[in-house]
Amino acid sequence: MRFDPSPAAIWQKYERDRDYKRSIGLYDRVRRNEAFYLGRQWEGLRVQSLDPLIFNVLRRCVNLFVSMLVSDDVAVRAQPFDMDSAGRRTARILERSFASAIERSGVKALGRPLLKNACVDGDACFYLHFDPTLETGQAIKGDIAAELIDSTNICFGNPACDEVQRQPYLILAMRRDVDEVKKEVRENGMGADEAEAIRPDGDADHLRRLHGENNRVTVLLHMRRTEHGVAFCKTTRTATVMREKELPYRYYPVTHLCWNRVRGSCHGESPLTEAIPNQIAINKLYSMYVQCIKQVAFPKIIYDMTRFPNGWSNDVGKAVGMRGDPNTAIAAAFKAPDISSQVLGLLKQMMTDTAELMGASEAALGTVKPDNTSAIVAVQNATAAPLELTKMEFYRFTEDWARIFLDLMGAHYGIRTVVVPDEDGGEPQRQSFDFSTLAGQDMRLQVDVGAASYWSETMQTMTNDHLLESGVITDPLVYLENVPDYQVRGKHDLLHALRMQRQQQKEANANAEQDQT
Template structure:
């Protein structure tokens, strides 16, 4: 069968990966298998034991946990500040609320961890976003509203850049995403896009899985030899191209010899692909994985341990030797009598049998193994202090060492920030392109409400997209809370200003609490205002006893005025005599 033009571009991408030194696909597979503990996969050793001291998994797991110690946050900020318009939230607030909802549906915290594992092990992580018309975001509540943005992680081995020497998504002539799917699903999709019947019939199962990641990616369920059976899988490619005339992204999907759909205008202004490297490499879009540089050290440690174990297995127990001229056999059975003959003359019982002393193993072997493990972790920034494998006597020193050991993570953290912001830019583009008029769930004064919004407005707006991810946002948030606490204790802030600045997740039902405090303060101010108003002279005179009232009536006018002024003061008690 003749290949499509897009498939030829895919084959060119594969040839590029195979030309990299070392081979890209072999490196990715080896890294994945070593991380999973399959570290003797290509070593043929029949007699040696095969121990695995998986330093790779320990270090990578620690790094990922350090980078994702808190939730990922994405903020869209408008060019200028916007307030409520006619009591309705601003477009920026609506866009932020919708992105927060999508992040929850994507389970973004888990997606970030999976992406970081992909980047640390294989060097690359890729987010692919698309608009799925089969989804109903509000279920049966709003039947007319269809379609929602979907998110998937794609292996770096399944992504091909048109300009492989540029790791930036922007400016690429095309981007290809490959994958494998069931033949039945691909045929149904081709029918929905009204492909030619000949193209539909060309969709057949194949065995083009050699470039899939890990050894498990090259093992699939065997096809059943049944007429009409479509349980097999086929390789497909999705290619995104920038149409320079329209300024939008066009997409095609195909198998090797036919198209499922071709040259559809997505309406998007940028590629729906977010790309991240663990460590960027010069003049190529693939990153260098943290795992790659650890493999030689891991192999050395495992081999040395294997030889130490083999030595102990062979020499830990002493070998018995005996004089075959005097004995016919040897037995270690308890209580067993051993016949001996020919002990006359120079032969004695001491010359019959004995034990060979085992050879001593050099202590340098164990020292070399320990140094290899220690230096490997030190060079990566995962020291014992950072991992918590120390006696906590000097806590200040431990904290200082842990902070300094986190410095190697600053570059991956910056790459993660950029990746999250790229996803935010894609979401903003997709919402303005596909959503149209639809309701959005908003939190207004502590109450969840549905707000109608025309997302087409976002096409004419510009927002700055800022990401807060991982450990740094967590500790900066804690520091901000501590500063607010000190300002409140020093009475530089009132309680309302304090609550307005505290993140919502720290105080449940924060808006309701603010409303109750404001209502209580208003009541107290009203009572104080009422108390500060001067009382009516008649009411003051009625507070006096009958004798005091009679004396007040008989007093001269200037004395009466003096008595009334004293009664109006808080200290005024009774009539001065």
């Protein structure tokens, strides 16, 4: 089928996807889940008879899930299948390049809001692209940048499939300032007519109503597969921002994470959706419980209105007028029956059951008394077991963006200088590497997440000490190179002195051998 790059055709695809999202209730569900996570749990309700209280069980569970998933470190290792001398050099260069690209893009830091969005909304995405303006510390500019995309702003060509790389096309919707978009139109070499056609969205646009924006326009980034890579174009509803251009990518530069997969849908399901009725019941019961306590907890004065025509007063020292004999005045204190203890017990049980059904037990939340440490650890491990499925999905997501990083490096990096360690233990060397040679190559990509890549400076030093004591390490240079810099003051000077001493020893031995001959 021939592709139509006109703004009207792309906007029609966008509207078709929005209709699908409305049919599954995605917009309302995301808005409601976000409100309950943030604590806005009484919005739209006019309550006059009681004080609206909020006991946010959902946010504590979400924060626990996110912290458990991002507590592990992520390490990426890529190496060619042929590990000869050139392959080992390429592997060392890629290791350093991956580390610097991950640090510069901030993709690890974006993992926290991504997991929060996926847990609250059901799914979330990363969009990875090459930014030619980023500083790299050398003459060549440009590096990989990562952006977080909400589930409501990504459109799948096949909404029944959640696998990104199997999509016929993808559309990313972005809200941007009109002046910024006009500037991009002129930078892309388009005429003044196209720039003037960029106008703010109409009142019918749901995003404008949602955010109250007046000078913003929806820009659609359309991407599709071609014979030689992936083709990109940008449009608004009525104008073209960037004409279609093709880049030699092997993958769509988009990664998608579902918290709970839904069969036959590209969007996942949030654990908050099913727990919101429980949260509403907890808030209502707590509010009614507190209101009842305020009404019946304190005794009330009951008096005979025929004896006290001017009413009763509790003011200190104030005279109270009455009719008849004061000794026969009828004024007594009355205390209503206490509220049933079952209400408070039910509330606590509902809060505990809701958290446990979501996957957060008292041991995981840290609210249990540490009487038996072994039992607590066992309960925590059992609590984390249901989250293993989501953790495996997050690891798969991490491997996907690592492969995209490698794809973008081969397409955009070109020839760059990389500082790599010397195989013989010498000083690190500056080497030039042509990253375009990576384009189209199949790499053995290994993504280590969790304990396999967890790096502790103290643990590394202890391990080196054990290896030295057991005789596995006999060279002091090897030992010092593996010790963290901050633990040995003047480490580099000491390494230099040891290397000079070793060189002098070699020269002395060589001279001695010549004298003997």
